[in-house]
Every structure is written in C-alpha cells, then in structure tokens.
Amino acid sequence: MIPHQISLGPLSIHLYGLIIAVSIFLGWLLAKKRASLYKIPQFIFEDPILLAPLILAIIGARLYHVLDYWSYYSTNWTGIIKVENGGLGIFGALLGIFLGFWIIAKIKKINLWSVLDLLAPSLLLGQAFGRIANFINQEGFGPPTSKPWGIFIDSSYRPPQYINATHFHPTFFYEAILDGMFFIILLFLSKRLRIPGQLFGLYLILYTLGRFIVEFWRIDTWMIGEVKVAHVLSMITFLVGIWIFQVRGKKSVD
Numbered sequence: 408m409i410p411h412q413i414s415l416g417p418l419s420i421h422l423y424g425l426i427i428a429v430s431i432f433l434g435w436l437l438a439k440k441r442a443s444l445y446k447i448p449q450f451i452f453e454d455p456i457l458l459a460p461l462i463l464a465i466i467g468a469r470l471y472h473v474l475d476y477w478s479y480y481s482t483n484w485t486g487i488i489k490v491e492n493g494g495l496g497i498f499g500a501l502l503g504i505f506l507g508f509w510i511i512a513k514i515k516k517i518n519l520w521s522v523l524d525l526l527a528p529s530l531l532l533g534q535a536f537g538r539i540a541n542f543i544n545q546e547g548f549g550p551p552t553s554k555p556w557g558i559f560i561d562s563s564y565r566p567p568q569y570i571n572a573t574h575f576h577p578t579f580f581y582e583a584i585l586d587g588m589f590f591i592i593l594l595f596l597s598k599r600l601r602i603p604g605q606l607f608g609l610y611l612i613l614y615t616l617g618r619f620i621v622e623f624w625r626i627d628t629w630m631i632g633e634v635k636v637a638h639v640l641s642m643i644t645f646l647v648g649i650w651i652f653q654v655r656g657k658k659s660v661d
Contacts (some may be wrong), residue, residue, distance in 0.1 A: 421577065430534070430540075431461065434526075441525060444597065446521065447517065454510055459510050460507025464503040466503055468496050468503065471500075473487055475628070482545065489593075497534065518603055529588075531610065531613075535586035536582075538579040538583035541579035545560050547578060547625065548577060548580040549581075550576060551575055558575060558580075559578045560573070560574070581617065589614060605655050608650075609648070615644045615648065619637075622637045
C-alpha cells in the first residue's frame, strides 16, 4: 500500500495534501496560460486576492464532508481541521470557488462569466488529478469487484459489510477518466463558445453528468434515507448548467 506520508527527517509530507496542492497549481498554471483568450490581466495571477477562492473552497469542501460524517465529527471536534486525513466534498468546494471568484470579479471589475469560463477547464484538470488523493487515502471507492482493474483496499479501510472482500471498484479513477475527457472537450470548445458563461455552463453540465453516473458505484457518500445527496445536488447543478448555457447563449458577445 502506498504510504500516506513521507518523512524527511523532522519534516512529514502528507501525500494527500501534496496531490491537492499540485492539482491546484496545475489549474492555476493552465488558467494563466489561457488568460489572454478571455482578456484577463496577468497581474491577477500574482495577486494575493486569489487566496480568497482557495480558502473558501477548502472551507466549503470540508464543511460538506463534516456534514456528511456528522455522526463522527459531532463527538470528535478536533478531527474537523485534520484535512490531511482526507475528506473534501467537491460540491462544497465548487460553492466556495464560485463565491471567491465572484468577490474577485467585483473587486477587480472583471467580467465574472469570463473568469468562470477561464476557470472551467482548470477545474476539470485539477479534479482529474486530485482524484489520485482518494487512492492514496483509500477513500471514495466502490463495491467489491473481481474485475482485473479492481484495486486492493486494506482491511482497515473496508466497510464492515465488505470486510472479507479485498478488491473494489476504483470509482475515483472512473471519475478522473471522465473529468479528463470533459477537460479535453472544454479545451476544444473554448475557442468556439465565445459568449461569456457558456463554457462554464457546459462545465456544470458535463461534470455533474459524470458525477451522477459514478455515484451509482460509490458506497461511502452522504445519504438521507435511501437518497444519495450527491445525486440530488448533481441534478440541481446539471439544471443550473443548462439554464446558464441557454440564457447566456442568447446574449451577444461582450
């Protein structure tokens, strides 16, 4: 099993956090290289204000996870801040990111839709790469499988009902593959969908479609009764994406 951290003398590097950091950097680097396409000034990428969406994304992602596992965190308050152990919900992160870039657009007087269009491929790239962190922490996998691509899960991470199973569906890799495909699609269409907001709307449509499908294999996600919360949020966000795509499509290029 891949170790969760690497020790370099007194310094310990948590691989989960390292992978998330690299995924953020890749998204930032891609956005910086594509900024001219949306007339976004380069100085924005060196401005400390970019910490706003990052911080809000982490808070939102962690809040989603904590609510998901409230039965545990309600009696283990100190565990809430231990992000290095895993536990970041993408829907909470997306809400934080949107709020953060809304703040940036207001302060810097930049077209919000152009910022979101620039951000869309970067999000998918970061999400695809970031799913490797789930593999490192052995979380977010699916039910047992005998398929050759099934991954070994250590007994300490297996759900009680599957304690005797050894290999499980790597749902995080399924989602990473879909995100990678959607990333290529958005890059291809980024020079064709020139009405601000349409590319971001398409991102919401594609990502939530992929998440909705993969969610059928997830066995560790937040449920209310027999309904998976991620399925409900995916459907809502999917409809929001369609609405944005259609409404923005009726606008002329700014």
